[in-house]
Amino acid sequence: MALLEARRISKHFGGLAALSNLDLNIEKGMIASLIGPNGAGKTTFFNMVSGIYKPTSGQILLEGRDIGGLRPNRATAMGLGRTFQNIRLFSNMTALENVLVGMNCRLKSTWFGALLRSRSVLHEEAGARERALKLLAYIGLGGKGQTLAKNLPYGLQRRLEIARALATGPKLMLLDEPTAGMNPQETVDAMALIKRVRDELDITILLIEHDMKVVMGISEWITVLDYGAKIAEGTPEQVRANSRVIEAYLGKGVATGSRRIKQKVAGGTASQEDGTI
Amino acid sequence: MAQIWHSLTAPWRALPARQRQVLTWVSSIVLLLIFPLVDRTFKWGIVNDVTDVLVLVILALGLNIVVGYAGLLDLGYAAFFAIGAYTTGILTWPPHSLELNFWIVIWAAVIVAAVFGIIIGTPTLRLRGDYLAIVTLAFGEIVPVVIRNLGGVTIGIGPWRLLTDFNLTNGVQGLNPVGQPRIGGFEFSFDPTPWYYLILVIAGLVIFANVRLQDSRLGRAWMALREDETAADCMGVDPIRTKLLAFAIGASFSGFAGAFYAAKLQAIFPELFKFNLSIMILCMVILGGMGNIKGVVIGGMLLQLFDRVVLTQTTILSRSIGQALHISPLETIDLSLWRWFFFGLAMVVIMVLRPEGLFPSAARRAELHAADEETPLPAERG
Numbered sequence: 318m319a320l321l322e323a324r325r326i327s328k329h330f331g332g333l334a335a336l337s338n339l340d341l342n343i344e345k346g347m348i349a350s351l352i353g354p355n356g357a358g359k360t361t362f363f364n365m366v367s368g369i370y371k372p373t374s375g376q377i378l379l380e381g382r383d384i385g386g387l388r389p390n391r392a393t394a395m396g397l398g399r400t401f402q403n404i405r406l407f408s409n410m411t412a413l414e415n416v417l418v419g420m421n422c423r424l425k426s427t428w429f430g431a432l433l434r435s436r437s438v439l440h441e442e443a444g445a446r447e448r449a450l451k452l453l454a455y456i457g458l459g460g461k462g463q464t465l466a467k468n469l470p471y472g473l474q475r476r477l478e479i480a481r482a483l484a485t486g487p488k489l490m491l492l493d494e495p496t497a498g499m500n501p502q503e504t505v506d507a508m509a510l511i512k513r514v515r516d517e518l519d520i521t522i523l524l525i526e527h528d529m530k531v532v533m534g535i536s537e538w539i540t541v542l543d544y545g546a547k548i549a550e551g552t553p554e555q556v557r558a559n560s561r562v563i564e565a566y567l568g569k570g571v572a573t574g575s576r577r578i579k580q581k582v583a584g585g586t587a588s589q590e591d592g593t594i
Numbered sequence: 595m596a597q598i599w600h601s602l603t604a605p606w607r608a609l610p611a612r613q614r615q616v617l618t619w620v621s622s623i624v625l626l627l628i629f630p631l632v633d634r635t636f637k638w639g640i641v642n643d644v645t646d647v648l649v650l651v652i653l654a655l656g657l658n659i660v661v662g663y664a665g666l667l668d669l670g671y672a673a674f675f676a677i678g679a680y681t682t683g684i685l686t687w688p689p690h691s692l693e694l695n696f697w698i699v700i701w702a703a704v705i706v707a708a709v710f711g712i713i714i715g716t717p718t719l720r721l722r723g724d725y726l727a728i729v730t731l732a733f734g735e736i737v738p739v740v741i742r743n744l745g746g747v748t749i750g751i752g753p754w755r756l757l758t759d760f761n762l763t764n765g766v767q768g769l770n771p772v773g774q775p776r777i778g779g780f781e782f783s784f785d786p787t788p789w790y791y792l793i794l795v796i797a798g799l800v801i802f803a804n805v806r807l808q809d810s811r812l813g814r815a816w817m818a819l820r821e822d823e824t825a826a827d828c829m830g831v832d833p834i835r836t837k838l839l840a841f842a843i844g845a846s847f848s849g850f851a852g853a854f855y856a857a858k859l860q861a862i863f864p865e866l867f868k869f870n871l872s873i874m875i876l877c878m879v880i881l882g883g884m885g886n887i888k889g890v891v892i893g894g895m896l897l898q899l900f901d902r903v904v905l906t907q908t909t910i911l912s913r914s915i916g917q918a919l920h921i922s923p924l925e926t927i928d929l930s931l932w933r934w935f936f937f938g939l940a941m942v943v944i945m946v947l948r949p950e951g952l953f954p955s956a957a958r959r960a961e962l963h964a965a966d967e968e969t970p971l972p973a974e975r976g
Contacts, residue, residue: 390828407826414814431807432803438810
């Protein structure tokens, strides 16, 4: 059974079909990517899985349980973590507090417990703090726990978003353009981090990415969307060779005509891949 | 000037942070405890005023939970104050022949206010920002009107009557008298000093609750909602539950304040809980620094000090200047009529120059400077 299974899901905004009848399976332990031109429906898909949008039709199963239409916090409690395309940290809270908020649904203390501050509450808080600090160190933010999120440099903000999502205890992480706006070195570091999270923490990853170096470099499975429909899926090699994909990205003339450009697309990504792995 | 200040405070800064904190707390508590004595010795006669100011500070602390922590702009907060006061009034007004003990009634007021916090909170859950403010504003207007009209309640179906012309709130005249607290044989009455100590205890409780909640799972969830509701939801914070808790807990504080105020004033009527009061409390929260307990307490006191002392004294001063120089507009000036002008001006100035308030979260700053605790920061002490 796949970890995440989307069965014929559609999303309509008024008359516009942002996604139609999409089937998508993500196997456990994978790093998978969702790619496609702007407006292809990638973020819409993420928003449906994480509960921000309710699918117009279809089912979304996480470990066989239907999560379609659940409120985001319920989906998170079921094991779904995510980051956002444009960073959405709690900017006036410290890095540590950001991570602690991520742990919210795994903690039990109530308002009454907070007032009394009983031994169990104190114990839970101390444990949470310790785990949060470890997580920050793991993600490369060691010693930055007391910095306000908004005062962190851009690359670290992206990392903090990942740390915060990890704190929710996810089985599946959705990363929406994790390397957007990063310089080449930061991108390489981010890729290494993503691989490390999968390998060491055993968290399945699905990412949206425009940077083909990243996509080809770390994904084991790629799904290509265009105009709200799946046009291809497979391993990076398969997708790279797929004529419909090249057509979607570069236009029809390219796929059927100029061999030279086609080679350039395929070749360019291949050489980058060698460089980064 | 800064140099002198620096050298004067040097021994103070030489103390370890922990000791400084304890000293600050102990000295402010002692000051507050002996205040009525000082007041009597110097014949200031302001214990009663200070008690009223503390009522407002408690209200500001309650609103601080809703606006400061959870970021829900509530423009009708005085409604909860009214509900707390009227719960007390209804349960102790002699014609109702309930006349319950004040110490039970005050908790009833807290619970009723909290329930109303949830009732008003529920329809606003999906609203954000401006729209929330408008709905709470309406609620703040509705409550006094409803109270005014509950002087003759008739409940019945067809010819059957459960209640006929039942006088719940006594309409515009209000409830008078309201039951007073009593400890053993001692009865609270016209001497302001016992009231002062009672409000001090309540304020202590409310500050304690504020402090504990701020640094808890719930407090963090509130702040996350304030920062970004969608992101908070995706990180597992249940916005519905969290918002309702903010409304309920914020309202419950005003239940305390309402019960106390009703008992102290001995008479309550709808006019006491107008829109102006909601705005005044909001001004106190904003002036001091939203989300910061110390800021709200000090900011609230400053605003009240300005209102009750500075304005009256400058009125007297400008009148005497006017008389000396024969400037007729100055002779008859009453600056306290200008109070809202000055509050508005203060808000504009604060928003432009220092949007985080006069006392931005010192706890946060302490956190930020935890590593370099020994580095002196002159402006920070207090």
